[in-house]
Amino acid sequence: MKRNLLLSPGPSKVPAELCEVLGRPIIHHRTPQFQAILKEVFEGLKKVLKTQNDVFIFASSGTGAMEAAVANLLSAKDKAITVEAGKFGERWTELCKAYGVDAKVLKIAWGKAVQPAAIQEILAVEKDIKAVFITLCETSTATMPDVKAIADIVKQTSAVLVVDAISGLGPDELLTDEWGVDVVCSACHKGLMLPPGVSFISVSPKAMKLAEQSTSPKYYYSFKKSKKAVEKADTPFTPAINLVMALNESLKMVNAKGIENMWPYYAKMAKAVRAAAKAIGLTIFADEANASNAVTAINVPPGIDGEKLVKAMRDVHGITMAGGQGEELKGKVVRIAHMGAVDEYDILTGIAVLEKALCAMGYKFELGAGVAAAQKVFNS
């Protein structure tokens, strides 16, 4: 009878009605029946991404879409800017390195967000930068840069702006076309409430033009192949059929509400988590001004092992949050997600189990203060 609740920043909670779709009888993908589903999925993704750009889908997890961006947009020796403010920013640098791209790396302290001016400075000096790679929600630190301000800068240059919105899409505001974001990468297992296995990417005309010059090897993730297929409501290679069928239902759920109407909902959850943490004497890892609404990283109090804390919540109580990643944060933070199907009662449950586990580990605080503080935010 142990609860199985995912409050981790991907995979996140999958609602029962989507689990049911995953288990539905399979249909063949080269049929008018599946084509009709794919058409709806492409339109649904455009709505969520707030874009009129082409959207391509891949059977892969999020990193596949990130690799697609690097492999299609750039060639060996091309120059790019990457922003390393956590593990997923580092992934952009690693991908550039794998493709021989000359990445100018902006290293930012974990928990801080890059200053748009820092990107502007590099672009002013290095006139041949072809792409700027940033992260909407840097999941490892739960921070978020000012994407709109960065887009304002990049769009005045010949470079394209590429945003990893894998965990951010859904909770964190993202106006792809209005802000002028050229490429957005995301995946189905975060804000879109599904198990992992489908990634997607939106590509602006400016980015498609840049892609024409790229000489990097690519095949499975080729924009050219995807573009040709998308025009016939198809995919170049066999899609993850059942996940795509479920993605269609998930998109209908999100778009019925309107993603812009969900941003305040997740913002409130993030605020409730921060208030709860403070009420039991804990601090938040990220600067509040840059805190993401997709996930919150709470600093584990001195004397408590964060790894053991996460393990106790998961293995004893059945509630999965994430610990810290990398040398910087391993054992030092607990990350609680507020994305997708997570609701205010899940958040109260998460705070309650955090209180319970901290209590058992000897941390002194007023039991219930966290839950009460979160309730007050939800009721405000």
Next chain:
Amino acid sequence: MKRNLLLSPGPSKVPAELCEVLGRPIIHHRTPQFQAILKEVFEGLKKVLKTQNDVFIFASSGTGAMEAAVANLLSAKDKAITVEAGKFGERWTELCKAYGVDAKVLKIAWGKAVQPAAIQEILAVEKDIKAVFITLCETSTATMPDVKAIADIVKQTSAVLVVDAISGLGPDELLTDEWGVDVVCSACHKGLMLPPGVSFISVSPKAMKLAEQSTSPKYYYSFKKSKKAVEKADTPFTPAINLVMALNESLKMVNAKGIENMWPYYAKMAKAVRAAAKAIGLTIFADEANASNAVTAINVPPGIDGEKLVKAMRDVHGITMAGGQGEELKGKVVRIAHMGAVDEYDILTGIAVLEKALCAMGYKFELGAGVAAAQKVFNS
């Protein structure tokens, strides 16, 4: 109340007990709970592949594993042999081209299988061939080369043998280690009875050594990253969690029986389909000596449009077979799969619907002769 039966060569029929697993509550992938599943999956895949080599899994469809082979084993300007005897052999050439590999292409008439001696001849002249790419079951033509004989030749050279066993694995005999096949690519949505979304690849020590020299860009499909992860029963990137959970159950079903005990079972189905086709006056596209046990391509009789035939079976009767692929075969064959969960009664159903649709389209034959011929094979 229309039947929904897939007799297509991937995706193939998904049994209800595996649909149920797909819809189970998700668990997080970086947990001891999922690690235990992954461990079983890696072991289960080794059994099905008849190998002790490392097996890596990817969240992708089969082409992802094929790209992994090319990107990890070779570098631009390396030499390789590809065998084009159909659409999937062509894919190896296209992948080589995408990575700048100098592919010596053996073009074989569709429906025929490559002669091992033809590969030997090239290897005798071109001493620096690094890899030979072949296809176990060439799904587009339903033919199968003599992989064992080819392996006998390639293993005497410094080249590695790479086999696309995406549709062949399960129905077609494949003794990876005994024959000396270095790399085998496959996926979960054919013989392993699942919706698409997981591919896998086995890699011999000889192939791992070759991979160390490769300078081709790769990241998501990196053998090095996979090898490091597999040692901790992990994957380098987020796996397709629910598909992997279902793959574990599928592998248990197959391995409980033993894949070698299933080969005669599928061989009998293939024989029954061939007998049925002949009994209603139709011919088989592939030479019988090279016919695959995974799929049979039946020539559509003169005057009948193969595309309309497939459409009628699917849209009127709910039974999905595949038509012909490429300029060579479009509208000219109907392909019926006998793989994974397809059983003898599904085959009888398939023959019956084929008879029904052909009858409706004006083809003259003795109704019932096909089904009776298939029954006789099954009862022999």
